[in-house]
Amino acid sequence: MKISVAQLNYHIGNFARNKELICNAIKKAKHEKADIIIFSELCIPGYPPLDLLDRLDFIEKCSLTVDEISKDCTGITAIVGSPTLNKNPEGKKLFNSALVLSEGKVIYSTNKALLPTYDIFDEYRYFEPEKNFSAFPFKGLNLAITICEDLWDEQPFDNEFEKKSLYTVSPMEELIKLNPDIIINISASPFSYTKTETKANIFKAKAKKYKIPVISVNQTGANTELIFDGASMIVNKKGEIWRRLPFFIEAIETFSVDDIFSGENAVGDVREEPVKLIHKALVTGIHDYFAKTKFKSCIVGLSGGIDSALCLCLAVEALGNENARALLMPSRYSSEHSVKDAVTLAERLNVKYDILSIEKPFRAFEEDLVPLFQGKEKDITEENLQARIRAALLMAISNKFGSILLNTSNKSEAAVGYGTLYGDMAGGLSVLGDVYKTDIYKLANYINRDKEIIPQNTVNKLPSAELKPGQFDTDSLPEYKILDSILYQYIELQKPAERITGEGIDYEIVLKVIRLINYNEFKRYQAPPVLRISSKSFGDGRRMPLVARY
């Protein structure tokens, strides 16, 4: 007996495409003489469908697609994920279901019991939790089919305040009573650089505890903020990783059940460098945002600094140099090296670039505003104005050529509000908004690992917004090593101010940074969607009141 695992890149609501992907995988599995093929959670609509689940017509399309796919399941059985109607008179209208398809029919179904409703997850918004448990008998084996969080009844959180046991039910404690032979877990589990090991540990612990293998099937590819890393795995009954599918790319692989049970020649833990995974995640995130919105080309404002340089490198990897374009917009405050470093990078990447000074529109604005600003000193207003002129120029190119402006802000800046709304905070997608400045350097060095692509001067220079003479980031912010440590402890770990510690960190600086984070919620509210690589990214996973005082 053989089992195929299909780790695919679905497109939300694109039923025709998802069906084609699934049916092609079924064809391949048949060719490989698989008895059963396993797809990931909610593969029919793509994950996360969000409030499209509130529309009956959307659910009907899911159901229709399942029916069509079931007709391809001749001589093979398939496990797919789809929302299904809750036929009970009470409760949420839907279940998050695993459906077993064979010979044109749904022959078995089970529903998710544990509905993650934290961070970026909102599953109880849509789904009723299942309270009854059953196993699926298949060719002499008893399969415990679980859906993602169903195996996460015990999990560590970066925020210590969360309980390790987030649920009052443990699906596997119920399922084990039915003597299953294998645990199957279909999931849609997004990447976070701190979670790669945690995920593996969850599966390893379950296999070890219940002494049966675990087959986990994840999706891959990105849907706006969320980047799915695939890395589907089979864990043998000893709790070792026996096989792992690749990170961030589609794969369909077929395994003999006998081999899975024997569990020999386990590949074991594969430790990937975080920087390598983050790099792949970001390239995937850019690529899929464009592919799935049918856009081809991007425009990046290149300042000569490290953030925009890194962003352009990632864009070129994701979209090709022919689909990336750079705009250099020096001002009266730009240093000579800014243009030079930016040109060097654009030429090395073979990316089309233009240089437009912002001087003329800047002067026009200044002159216009003279009567209104009489008696007022120059201040942040004039700095923001320059950033907004640049955004207007970039958006003009975006509009004229049908390209998407990539936002180059990093997480450290976004956290403390060091950026201009409708200025450098503009863009269709924030590529680096979940990457702390200290990690920006690691990624830049990774880009330069074989040869210098990002000019070393760009990497070495002191960060500066260049919006007034002789300005450096450290004029108003602590140095990034200290800042990032405070930010990580406050945002990811959610520590109270008194418990934020470390080299060079004093309480006054902590309080200042926290004040900046809280004060700038209003800016982040209007920021573009951020490619998520951490356990707590700005965006849907972090919902803060704007008018609070704390």
Add this chain to the structure above:
Amino acid sequence: MKISVAQLNYHIGNFARNKELICNAIKKAKHEKADIIIFSELCIPGYPPLDLLDRLDFIEKCSLTVDEISKDCTGITAIVGSPTLNKNPEGKKLFNSALVLSEGKVIYSTNKALLPTYDIFDEYRYFEPEKNFSAFPFKGLNLAITICEDLWDEQPFDNEFEKKSLYTVSPMEELIKLNPDIIINISASPFSYTKTETKANIFKAKAKKYKIPVISVNQTGANTELIFDGASMIVNKKGEIWRRLPFFIEAIETFSVDDIFSGENAVGDVREEPVKLIHKALVTGIHDYFAKTKFKSCIVGLSGGIDSALCLCLAVEALGNENARALLMPSRYSSEHSVKDAVTLAERLNVKYDILSIEKPFRAFEEDLVPLFQGKEKDITEENLQARIRAALLMAISNKFGSILLNTSNKSEAAVGYGTLYGDMAGGLSVLGDVYKTDIYKLANYINRDKEIIPQNTVNKLPSAELKPGQFDTDSLPEYKILDSILYQYIELQKPAERITGEGIDYEIVLKVIRLINYNEFKRYQAPPVLRISSKSFGDGRRMPLVARY
């Protein structure tokens, strides 16, 4: 025996202020010889605290504030709402609790059982649902203390696809077994113009079904998007509204329990005109956003059109004419009446205004872009550029004078993406983003109910963005009566395309409008927070994937 009802305007996380409000109300209730005073749901932190609930230090501050308030409860008992720690080893870390305070102690507590997790509500994100029910014995009476949604086990939804019974538990069916004498419901129930009657009906139905009075206590005031209308009410055991506290303002009232039980002289249903309530809601929303962020003054871009005119009128009511400022920014495409109508309005409202032509910066941008745009026709790019120049000017004033730019986009425009990102979509708060254009006219006429404030020409003229010669909204959109009907059926009622019908509505137009709504999710993602007055507003209550195809 006497009961006081305290309908107050809390500030999220501002524990000192919330405590002061509560303690002052306790003092007043004591003065009125009340035995017990009832406050609203989560009054200690203010509602909704969102992810501040993920911070242990925040919860500790709640607990400390409860302790302090309990010391003021001498000779009087108080019911307050606060998050409390879930001491069980499993489940979410918090409960959403009602705490009864007396003589320095918490003498009774109960937790919310039904946790709304739909639309703008995310309560299962934070709270464990209570599964055990008890009543609170007080001076010979048995009080069934419920928290908001606990009474909403049966509710009608605008989206017919939702079940009427959203939960598998009915707290009142459990509580009635304990023979309560009164149902108390502490709530934080935001305003929506379609829900005023629904809310009353929920309380009326419970009172009638169980033949005991219901005392409901709501908060008032706005926290960013959410506007709470107060309107706390006592329903007699016959199911009639016996007393109602005012809409949208703070009130503390004391009632004799004997009178409540007799239930005579019921005030009955008070029907308020929706336009009147919406008007109050929006003024409250503006006022509290400024008051709670400590900003005083606003700036509005005045185009001569109806949206910005209405927005300025509401701002003047909320903040005072001395705190409102208008900027008129005509271009080569502006009609003569645009400036004239805008000036008339500003003068009638006695609001400071300036006129700045955008011609100079517009030309500067155009000249700068010549080399890049060679061989390209003029298109939407140049239209967007004008909108972005205006935003840059408005934001310059906002920055220089420390005022907040009010966004004037309406819901119809926001729905179909008829607006420029970083242009007319800019602003700290969207005042009218949940008001359809057809309702904009109703509000304008309501503003003019006693005398003409908004110039009649502004009300009468055909809507135009004036971004190219002879442009009118209807060039690219159906007329607003038809558009708004389609939008309402698609967004609020969530009907499938085939079932969207009405006078002048044909299927092709429906499909075109739906395409526009879906395509423009990316713009709304970056829109300012929207004052919510409907059952489905853009913002946190409507979460749509950006890369979906459907």
